[in-house]
Amino acid sequence: MNETAPAEARAGAILTIDLTALVANWRRLAARASASECAAVVKADAYGLGAEASVRALAAVGCRTFFVATAGEGERIRAVAPRAIVYVLEGLPRGGARALAAARLRPVLASLEEIREWGAFGRSIGRRLPAALQFDTGMNRLGLALRDAEAAAIAAQDVDLTLTMSHFVCAQWTDDPRNARQIAAFEEARRAFPGAPASLCNSSGIFLAQQPHYDVLRPGYALYGGNPTPSAPNPMLSVARLEAPILATRWIEAGESVGYDGVWTAARPTRLATLGLGYGDGFPAAVGGAGRPAPEAIVAGRRCPIVGRVSMDFVMLDVTDVPEGAVYRGQTVELLGETIGVDELALRCGTIGYEILTRLGRRYERVYIGG
Numbered sequence: 001m002n003e004t005a006p007a008e009a010r011a012g013a014i015l016t017i018d019l020t021a022l023v024a025n026w027r028r029l030a031a032r033a034s035a036s037e038c039a040a041v042v043k044a045d046a047y048g049l050g051a052e053a054s055v056r057a058l059a060a061v062g063c064r065t066f067f068v069a070t071a072g073e074g075e076r077i078r079a080v081a082p083r084a085i086v087y088v089l090e091g092l093p094r095g096g097a098r099a100l101a102a103a104r105l106r107p108v109l110a111s112l113e114e115i116r117e118w119g120a121f122g123r124s125i126g127r128r129l130p131a132a133l134q135f136d137t138g139m140n141r142l143g144l145a146l147r148d149a150e151a152a153a154i155a156a157q158d159v160d161l162t163l164t165m166s167h168f169v170c171a172q173w174t175d176d177p178r179n180a181r182q183i184a185a186f187e188e189a190r191r192a193f194p195g196a197p198a199s200l201c202n203s204s205g206i207f208l209a210q211q212p213h214y215d216v217l218r219p220g221y222a223l224y225g226g227n228p229t230p231s232a233p234n235p236m237l238s239v240a241r242l243e244a245p246i247l248a249t250r251w252i253e254a255g256e257s258v259g260y261d262g263v264w265t266a267a268r269p270t271r272l273a274t275l276g277l278g279y280g281d282g283f284p285a286a287v288g289g290a291g292r293p294a295p296e297a298i299v300a301g302r303r304c305p306i307v308g309r310v311s312m313d314f315v316m317l318d319v320t321d322v323p324e325g326a327v328y329r330g331q332t333v334e335l336l337g338e339t340i341g342v343d344e345l346a347l348r349c350g351t352i353g354y355e356i357l358t359r360l361g362r363r364y365e366r367v368y369i370g371g
């Protein structure tokens, strides 16, 4: 491979991550609740977009608090943001207190057992160590039950409790009665911790009419361009752009099939363009189907559908309706970006935008711009 060749000449798909848009999204979310601190959820490699680059860009504009899923992810953040506050959402792994404390990570404690283990380790080194406490108000995933609030307050006397939190089940559906019920339950849990800072809002929670913003916001998806309000236009900027080169074009007759298992058959003489990306890059194999429209790519300004099964390294587009001379080998087409957002692509693939982002593959050539 020629290292000095332009990206287009290296044939693979290109993922461009716009750090200026990421930062603008963080500012936008922060501005919706200016009395609260806006943190950033950067778990799963910042939703697939790159934790190090994202954290550097966000820390540079004043983001001080980050949430990751695991201690391992936390150590990566610590390496690029030495002064940041880093919470680990999976909490305290059994026997993991020493490692967490050494990297100055704060577990999001989710049981009396975890609180006691963190407190005991703190006692053993003569320090109350900081941690968050998570209540489960309806997710039934991770977190203390409300009935344990008093016992948690007692167990937490050996812990420097820097945050109490809970997590919404469906804040993107603003009218769902569960949102109000969760807010009420969180209020009840908080009564056992007077004065402790609180955090309830993921991306969608920030947009709820009740404004349950509390002290710390925890957006993830919206930072990366996902729509936190799916029943209204997306208020966020697109962050990720995925482009792939056309490797070849061909005409086929009506009645010929395309791709593995021949599940798509041309109804008319059809011009195809073969792109150099596939499920081996994290592009969903399950496109269209079940009455869903197929995902599209933008070729010379026109939307063209993916036809046939997605291969490991290839997808085929129907480009019949694009003027003949406007489609050519080496041309770059866009599959995800400002026009085709992550929510649209997900809908057409029968999945959620979160999965589209976190599966963005290692094989893409990654280009970071702005910041």
Ligand SMILES: *Cc1c(COP(=O)(O)O)cnc(C)c1O
Pocket (backbone or CB within 6 Å): 041, 043, 089, 166, 167, 201, 202, 203, 204, 218, 219, 220, 221, 222
């Ligand atoms: C992932 C996660 C978030 C961020 O949610 P988004 O919907 O991506 O904004 C916030 N809090 C917790 C506990 C999470 O697990």
